[in-house]
Amino acid sequence: NAGVTQTPKFRVLKTGQSMTLLCAQDMNHEYMYWYRQDPGMGLRLIHYSVGEGTTAKGEVPDGYNVSRLKKQNFLLGLESAAPSQTSVYFCASRTSERPNTGELFFGEGSRLTVL
Amino acid sequence: AQRVTQPEKLLSVFKGAPVELKCNYSYSGSPELFWYVQYSRQRLQLLLRHISRESIKGFTADLNKGETSFHLKKPFAQEEDSAMYYCAPHSNDYKLSFGAGTTVTVRA
Numbered sequence: 001n002a003g004v005t006q007t008p009k010f011r012v013l014k015t016g017q018s019m020t021l022l023c024a025q026d027m028n029h030e031y032m033y034w035y036r037q038d039p040g041m042g043l044r045l046i047h048y049s050v051g052e053g054t055t056a057k058g059e060v061p062d063g064y065n066v067s068r069l070k071k072q073n074f075l076l077g078l079e080s081a082a083p084s085q086t087s088v089y090f091c092a093s094r095t096s097e098r099p100n101t102g103e104l105f106f107g108e109g110s111r112l113t114v115l
Numbered sequence: 116a117q118r119v120t121q122p123e124k125l126l127s128v129f130k131g132a133p134v135e136l137k138c139n140y141s142y143s144g145s146p147e148l149f150w151y152v153q154y155s156r157q158r159l160q161l162l163l164r165h166i167s168r169e170s171i172k173g174f175t176a177d178l179n180k181g182e183t184s185f186h187l188k189k190p191f192a193q194e195e196d197s198a199m200y201y202c203a204p205h206s207n208d209y210k211l212s213f214g215a216g217t218t219v220t221v222r223a
Binding site: 031033035040041042043044045048050056058059090092103104106107108109 | 151158203210
């Protein structure tokens with residue numbers, strides 16, 4: 001059982017380049033999330049989705065776009081990368097059956113460096 | 116606005132000493148409270164949740180609704196407890212916020 005899988009795990013970009021991070025989950029979860037983790041800032045929510053075809057902004061959405069075309073996949077895109085987007089990105093998912101009592105399941109993280 | 120505060124960024128204790136990680140939250144309604152842990156080179160995972168009233172790896176967490184706190188405690192810290200710990204209130208608005216995290220180092 002793979003759980004939540006993120007690709008790629010590492011990436012180095014130049015300022016202005018674009019890229020997409022892929023998150024895939026095999027637990028049939030409705031809710032999916034993208035977070036970034038920075039030293040001293042903890043985990044901050046970028047975007048989230050409560051179901052296929054729906055997305056919503058989190059705390060720090062600027063500079064990112066997302067799509068949820070299939071229930072099992074949640075894509076995070078950077079159209080024009082900036083050094084401030086250097087971070088570790090985590091995807092997470094959870095069931096909708098117990099809206100506020102179900103735990104989050106996390107991917108291993110994707111370390112992105114923007115030069 | 117919803118807010119969760121973990122006042123200690125770093126916590127260093129000796130093996131066998133008690134450890135307490137503080138978490139204060141400001142949320143509308145009655146969120147469920149969780150603690151997540153991230154060990155070195157591992158993914159974030161659930162440590163414990165208030166609704167289960169459980170003790171995991173010797174850790175317990177006390178919910179004080181009056182003080183809106185959910186502090187995590189362990190009476191005798193072990194070296195394997197060295198990790199990053201996140202407090203996370205989960206509410207019904209789908210947005211799941213986390214505190215800034217506390218890095219715990221347990222020294223031999």
